[in-house]
Amino acid sequence: MGGLLVSGAPATADAVLLFELAVGLLLILGMLVVRGGHIRLHMYIQGSMILVNIPVVLVWMVPEYLRYVVPGLPGALAQSVYWVPTLMLAAGAVAEALGIYILLVAGTTLLPERWRFRNYKAWMRTELILWWAVLLTGVATYYLWYAPS
Numbered sequence: 001m002g003g004l005l006v007s008g009a010p011a012t013a014d015a016v017l018l019f020e021l022a023v024g025l026l027l028i029l030g031m032l033v034v035r036g037g038h039i040r041l042h043m044y045i046q047g048s049m050i051l052v053n054i055p056v057v058l059v060w061m062v063p064e065y066l067r068y069v070v071p072g073l074p075g076a077l078a079q080s081v082y083w084v085p086t087l088m089l090a091a092g093a094v095a096e097a098l099g100i101y102i103l104l105v106a107g108t109t110l111l112p113e114r115w116r117f118r119n120y121k122a123w124m125r126t127e128l129i130l131w132w133a134v135l136l137t138g139v140a141t142y143y144l145w146y147a148p149s
Contacts, residue, residue, distance in 0.1 A: 009146035016060050017142050023049045024135045027128055046124075047107060050099035057096065065089055068145070081144045088137040095130045102127055 005014045030045035069085050076082045102123055105116045117123055 005142075008148060009142070012060065013142060013146060016056060017139065019056060020053075020135055020138055023053055024132060027131055031124075031128060043107060047103050050096070050103060053096065057092065061089075061092070084137060084144055085141045088134055088141055091130065091137065092134045095127065095134050098123075098127050098130065 005017065026045055026049050030042050030049070033045065034042035065085055069082055069089075072079075072082050073086070077086065104111050105123075106120060
């Protein structure tokens with residue numbers, strides 16, 4: 001049985017793709033609400049999207065990468081079905097780590113003062129751009145893996 005979006009995709013892959021697209025759109029919504037002065041709502045949206053993504057990555061994405069990509073490395077890295085998800089994994093790890101760092105700086109007092117940044121806009125904009133780059137790489141991975149040739 002085929003998936004919802006591409007006939008060869010497992011339904012779980014479709015669900016993860018739709019989930020990640022929703023997360024990306026909610027991150028854009030969070031950016032828009034802060035421009036309207038709703039800082040607390042912005043904090044809840046952005047923070048929850050970073051945190052809710054962790055289990056999806058650990059339960060679905062990492063095992064899929066280990067199952068389908070790692071066996072072909074490093075020899076097949078020149079092929080797009082290997083280098084695109086590898087790029088997504090590397091950039092995604094950076095995006096998730098940066099998101100957690102931003103949450104710690106903006107939402108807690110756990111980090112020492114010397115590790116905290118002051119320019120919130122630059123860090124948050126960088127995170128949003130990085131997140132969307134990872135999301136688009138994820139869409140590309142989905143189509144490389146599941147779209148008919």
